[in-house]
Amino acid sequence: MNDRYMTEGCEDGPHERQPRVLLVDDDPVNLLLTAAALRERGFTVVEAEGGLEALRQLADWLPDVIVLDAMMPGIDGFETCRELRELPGFELMPVLMLTGLEDEDSIERAFDAGATDFFVKSTQWVLLAGRLHYLLRSTRIHMALLRSQARLTRAQDLARMGSFEWLATQGLRLEPEARRVIGRNGPRPMSLQEVMHLIAPAQRRAMLARMREALRHACVIDCDVAIRGERVLHVEAEPQFDEQGRLAGYGGILQDVTERRMAEDKIRQLANFDSLTGLPNRRQLIWRAERALESAQRQGHRFALLLIDLDRFKNINDTLGHARGDDLLVEIGRRLRGCVHHCDQIVAPGIDEALLRSHRALEAVGRLGGDEFVALLPEVAGQEQALAVADAMLRALREPVVLAGREYFVTASIGIGVYPGDGVSVVDLLRNADIAMYAAKADGRNALQLFHPDLIGRSREKLEIETALHKALERGELVLHYQPQIEAADGRVRAVEALMRWRRDGALVQPGDFIPVAEETGLIVPMSEWAIGEAARQIAAWRDHHGLDLAVAVNLPSRAFERFDLVEQVREATRSLGLPERALQLEITETALMRNIDQVIPVLHRLTQTGVEIAIDDFGTGYSSLAYLTQLPIRELKIDQSFVRYLGEREQSTAVVTAVIALARSLRLRVVAEGVETPLQEQVLRGLGCDTLQGRRFAPPMPAEDLARWLERGGRATPARDPAG
Structure with a gap:
């Protein structure tokens, strides 16, 4: 639809352009007089002396209004009006038909031909100008309504919405937009029963019950309903009443809310379910x-x-x-x-x-x-x-x-x-x-x-330990105690094992009470780093102040061996104090080793290349593959004290220890027996050819200074060598 003549503005105000009029009349005198009168009253007039000339001018010029004489030779005004209505963009052009006839047939012919209005020829120019202004104003209003309707239609299309009306006397009437919403674009009318059959069978009965209830109480209908094809429609309808106040029907809108419902379902899914x-x-x-x-x-x-x-x-x-x-x-x-x-x-x-x-x-x-x-x-x-x-x-x-x-x-x-x-x-x-x-x-x-309920006390105690353990490093509350490892052949102290203790509120906390908490919270990693540095510092102190050359074994968790900087950390701890890397031995339990063996093996190789010896602690308590043992760069196996405890008393314990010692010999590994406490245990272990003994039979774990005094009182240790040579 061409509405250029409306968009350019045709108001009568002093700042608006003059309305353009195409005046068509075969009588030169009438044409001259009418044109002059309209120009005096603010119109721009273009004249045409017949229907053919008027149609030719309309090919490349667009007036705001056409004034057309009805009775003309050749193509009269009626035929001219019919032909211009067929031109693109002239469907809504305001056309005023001038006629000298006042009979009803001529008026009816004018409207049938497409005229907008008619006016009886006269010299009452004020009335003619007023009629034209009225015609232009009504046309502008009409165009504004059409544009508004087009915008509404477009908005309904975008919103997937359409209106409907159902009257008891006339049935159901669906607007075109409503037809598109339900997927029925044809011109054939649809009954209410046909529309109801589009509703999904599972919801049809509930919808009918809702409609009957609404009719009974003349209340508003506002609901969602699923139709075939997995679509959801929103229905809003209000009751309509006749002149006597009786319910006559309903009018409202249908809206396709499928996408909205899907979005709501998605939001609900995200809000309530793990993605x-x-x-x-x-x-x-x-x-x-x-x-x-x-x-x-x-x-x-x-x-x-x-x-x-x-x-x-x-x-x-x-x-x-x-x-x-x-x-x-x-x-x-x-x-x-x-x-x-x-x-x-x-x-x-x-x-x-x-x-x-x-x-x-x-x-x-x-x-x-x-x-x-x-x-x-x-x-x-x-x-x-x-x-x-x-x-x-x-x-x-x-x-x-x-x-x-x-x-x-x-x-x-x-x-x-x-x-x-x-x-x-x-x-x-x-x-x-x-x-x-x-x-x-x-x-x-x-x-x-x-x-x-007893678990609450245990949980509270664990929480307290965890909280206090975070501050133990800062406050210097962690200490190392050392237990000698005795060579079975000559009774010398070959090395000592560093055992971590926690001095809390003046009392020592045993490892079993805080090490599991440290491992669970990850605190074991910084605690292990501290233990490496502290052990190296103590080795240097024994060398410098007591002339002792003692290697120290430090037990580390698997997490420590997974760290990429463990080798550099050990190297820094020893070299900063002038110690060889072999002064530190690192132990890892069999269980921890097998937990992440693929990650641990490369680190073990790098450590042994620098001179650090590796021992497997608590051997026999976990599950290991002999194939792995042949690949590991280890120097020592430590027999767990649970097997040593019943040596000489239970055949099974003796059998396990015998097997471990035999395995170690075949792999050329050193064997250390932990937890040796009785003369019988010592005797059996010496008889089986165990290399090194460790336990309270010889010395308990003790602070560094106590260990030095113990050695001075008779413990045998290897003399310190000159760091320079």
Whole structure:
């Protein structure tokens, strides 16, 4: 539609351009007089002496209004009007027909030909000018309405919205936009029944009930409804009344809100479910747990929360990368969910099916974050059922997980809290399940633990130790005690083992009370760094002040061997004090070694290349492969004291020690027996050919100065050599 003649402005104000008029008349006198009169009254007039000339001028010129004489020779005004209406852009051009006839037939012919208005020829120029101004003004209003309607139509298209009306006497009328919304663009009218059949069968009955209720009470309809093709429509309709105030029907809009609903569902998904595993997140879990708690309070039954934390997940995540770690979490979530969904449900006697369904709807495994999961059992008969589910989870997690074509084994620690005995709120249950989970970890991991009140004291004590341990390094509270290692052949002190102690509030804390906490919190790494530096400093002090040449063995966790700067750290600690690297021996337990052996082996090789000797501590207590032993650059095996304790009393202990000594000889490794306390143990070990003995049979762990005095009183040590030579 061409509306240039409207957009350029045709107002009558002093600053607007003059309206342009095409005046068409075959009578030269009338043409002259009318044109002059209109020019005097502010119009720009272009004259045409017939219909053909007028049509030619309209080919390249656009007036604001056309004044057309009805009776002309050749093409009269009626035919001219019909032809210009067929020209593109002239459909809404205002046309005033001038006629000298006042009969109704001529007026009807003028409107049939497409005239906008008519005017009887006269010399009343003021009336003619007024009629033209009125015609221009009404045309502007009409164009503004059309533009507004076009914008509304466009807005409805963008909003996927359309209007409709249903009247009891006339049926349903859908506007074109509404037809597009429901996917029916054809011209054929649609009945209300046809539209109802587009609604998804599962919602049709509810929609009919809603409509009947609205008709009964003459209330507003405002709802969403699903139609075939997985689309969702929003329906808003208000009642319409007749002159007597009776309900006549409804009028309103239909809007396609499918994308909005999908976006809302996505937001709801992100707000309530973990994006990685698809499991309920913390927010959703707590909401479900609150509902389960309310149900348990009403019905008087129990429900349980299981807190599941993966053991050593960080090792896999750091070794294989976060992508493989994510794959692992997804698989763990799937297995845990299967354990909950497939476990036997034990419900209270007399529970109805609807309540059972509501409980199972709350049942879930969710991810709290990281490698922590929670299982919610909304109704359990007691602790035994919760234990059974937890045990099924441990069994499911023991199966290998295939990542990047290789099998990995993952375990978990599970803490269990059961309402109401272990807490009367969700917060209490989660906290107590967490305490139980940490107790399971402290008992060796890959275990489950029911909460009981005694665990709170243990947890509080552990927290206090952790807090104080953070400050122990700063305050200089850590000390090293040293225990001699005696050569079996000649009784000399070959080396000493540095054993860490913590002097807290004037009393010594034994390693078993704080080392596990240090390992769990990661504090063991800076503590090990301190131990290396302190041992090197003490070796130099013994050399300088007592003339002793003692090597010191320092036990390090596997984390320390995974650090890229361990070799440089040892080199710096020895060379800064003028010590050879062999002055420090490093020990790693068999269990820690096998935990991350692929990462540890390269570091061990680099250390031995600098002269540092490596020993495997607590040998025989873990699980190691003999093939690995042939690859490791180790110098020494240390027999764990658990085997030494019953030497000469139990055949099994003697057999194990005999095998270890034989293995060490075949691999040309030195053997140290720990925990030697009795003459019988010493006698058996010497008889089996053990190289080195360590234990209270010879000397307890003691401070550095006490060790020096012990040596001066009769302990035999290797004399110090001149650092220069």
